[in-house]
Amino acid sequence: MQINEIQDELIEDFAFYQDWMEKYEYIIQLGKEVPLIEEQYKTEEYIIKGCQSKVWLFPELKDGKIYFTADSDAIITKGLVSLMVKVLSGQTPQDIAKADLYFIDQIGLKEHLSPTRANGLLSMVKQMKLYAIALQAAS
Amino acid sequence: MNTKEILKAINIEKIRADFPILQREVNGKPLVYFDNGATTQKPKQVIDAVAHYYEQMNSNVHRGVHYLSQISTDAFEVTRRKLQAFIHAEHEHEVIITKGTTESINMVATCYGRKFIGEGDEIIVSAMEHHSNIVPWQMLCDEKGCVLKVIPMNDRGELDLDVYKSLFSSKTKIATFTYVSNALGTINPVKEMIDIAHEHQVPVLLDAAQAVQHMAVDVQALDVDFLVFSGHKMYGPTGVGVLYGKEALLNAMPPYQGGGDMIKEVSFEKTTYNELPFKFEAGTPNIEAGICLGEAIDYLNELGLEQIKAYEDELLAYATAELSQVEGVRFIGTAAQKSSVISFVVDGTHPYDIGVILDKLGIAVRTGHHCAQPVMERFGIPGTVRMSLAMYNTKAEVDTLVEGLKRALKMLL
Structure with a gap:
């Protein structure tokens, strides 16, 4: 599936949840489904800075596509990184680098995108795009 | 009662x-507001005073002969006297009005450090300090080649006074610790700790940022050498705080910043500094916050x-x-x-x-x-x-x- 198709699907999923509590429960659930980063990569090198909690993100290039694995020591943050992985993993570096992630706003998580938020959603997006640009040059 | x-x-x-x-x-x-250690909310008496200041008084302090400058200067100095009474300082000129706790600590680290601390000297800090009472001393250590000695704490979050006593040497130049821990809530036995430091002729800087809004603090009873706190954590405005220092120490220290208000006479050959407290209050202060902090003190005093x-x-x-x-x-x-x-x-x-x-x-x-x-x-x-x-x-x-x-x-x- 293309990035925008996945985004649209997520927007539909989230529309199903009426209140914030259900929304967060869904995010927590998504966190449990994140493809987990291998322990050996849970190092300083793969930590995303700018989060109050720790987030590790590891990119791997396979057959021209980037696959992300991740983890966090906070449950909600893990859900947020899982969302991003869901949308961007398995896509080409080109598509990731130019992706317009409109779904974040539409599912009501825009508040989490401000640079001053401690969860680092913005840092996650930035880091994933940086990896894409770096791997694009390498491939 | x-x-x-x-x-x-x-x-x-x-x-x-x-x-x-x-x-x-x-x-x-x-709203259920339980983040008072970061900052407290403000009573309408303080909020109204801010508006009143700008509507009726706004003028620079300590310089004009005109009416507004005189009333704002008077109001600013009234706060200083309220602060003096609030912490029971002997003299009102021992109360320096600063930007807040962080600036107050930096002033002591810089000015006392510049004059009295040299290579190989030792500074005692506690393990429960927040960054504002660690980093200024580390910066001093980088500059001067002095060393930090840390008072450890137990699993309950209480300082180990036996170790504290053993940290003093002939090279100890200052000891600094918090009255109340912002992260743990521990109230330290500061009077005892100050007395121990004084047995070694070492002055003490006490961080009272988490204390003055919760309990009565008396600098003379404590015999503390420096005391610092912030206005915004005691129901007052942001951007204003206090450095209390004993007169003799403040007089012995060089100024912090150069500029307006802190001078007596300036020529290109020589500048003489103003007297306390103005020597340490260079530039235009946060006037409205200074004045309105007085309202917060009144509010606290009224409740007791x-x-x-x-x-x-x-x-x-x-x-x-x-x-x-x-x-x-x-x-x-x-x-x-x-x-x-x-x-x-x-x-x-x-x-x-x-x-x-x-x-x-x-x-x-x-x-x-x-x-x-x-x-x-x-x-x-x-x-x-x-x-x-x-x-x-x-x-x-x-x-x-x-x-x-x-x-x-x-x-x-």
Whole structure:
């Protein structure tokens, strides 16, 4: 599936949840489904800075596509990184680098995108795009 | 009055009515504000005073002959006298009005350090300091080649006084510690600690940022050499604080910054500095905050710190008891003497997760390391959830927090 198709699907999923509590429960659930980063990569090198909690993100290039694995020591943050992985993993570096992630706003998580938020959603997006640009040059 | 009578006499609903922000909602829920250690809310007396200042008084201080400059200068100096009385300083010129606690500590590290501390000298700090009382001294150490000696603490979050005594040497030039820990709530036995330092002829800087709004502080009774605190944590405006210093020490120190107000005469050949307190108050101060801090002091005095302390202690005991009923809650900081702060973790969750869900319920707490990373490291945790109380908090609000926490844990675990 293309990035925008996945985004649209997520927007539909989230529309199903009426209140914030259900929304967060869904995010927590998504966190449990994140493809987990291998322990050996849970190092300083793969930590995303700018989060109050720790987030590790590891990119791997396979057959021209980037696959992300991740983890966090906070449950909600893990859900947020899982969302991003869901949308961007398995896509080409080109598509990731130019992706317009409109779904974040539409599912009501825009508040989490401000640079001053401690969860680092913005840092996650930035880091994933940086990896894409770096791997694009390498491939 | 005994504690029981005090608690009966205190009218929390009347106090709450003075704080407009407590009437608002957050995320569709009535605000429950438990982040008072970061900053307190302001009573309308302070808020109105800010508007009044700009509408009726605004003018620069200490320089004009005109009417407005005189009334704003007078009002600014009235605050200084209120501060003097508030901390029982011997002289009003021992009260330097600064930007806040951080600036006050930096002033002492810089000015006292510049004059009195050299290579190989030692500075004693405690393990429970927040970054503002660590980093300025580290910067001094980098510049001068002096060394930090750290007073360790036990698992309850109490300083080890035996080790403290053993840290003094002929090279110790200053000792500094907090009165009340912002991350743990520990009240340190500061009088005893000051006396120990003085036995070694070492002056003490006491960080009272988390103390002055909760208990009466008397610099002469404590015989403390420097005392620092912030206006915004004691119901006053942001951007104003205090450095109290003993006259002889302040006179012996060079100025902090050069500029207007801190000089007597300036020529290109030689500048003579102004007298205390102006020597340390270069440039235009935060005038409205300085003036309106006086209102906050009046507010505290009217209620009485003894009453406030009795009420807050009761609330702290209640909150501690209620939170301890929640399964999985582990308190960080269980000192015998505590004030206004409850820090905790719940195994299996990150403080951030709890903070996010409580926020959705309209409850403001702080999560993270509270600008005291060495404290978190000492307890081997990434951070805590911290509820910090003020005099306007209620038992009903504690109940709301406990319910919110239970709800959060149900989602997270």
